[in-house]
Amino acid sequence: MTESRTWRKSTYSSPQNDCVELVVGERETAVRDTKDREGGHLTFSASAFAAFLAEVRAR
Helix, strand or coil: CHHHCCCEECCCCCCCCCCEEEEECCCEEEEEEHHHHHHCCEEEEHHHHHHHHHHHHHC
């Protein structure tokens, strides 16, 4: 999934690159650390990532 898509930086990023980057697909979302792009990424199903965002927004 990540090879064919473009990573985009979070809109809540700071100028010092203290942020995450995302690849959002129909079935899954990948997340990585901007400071360590070669360090790998975490992949979440679309439903798991939606649940995570709903919880964050509720706080």
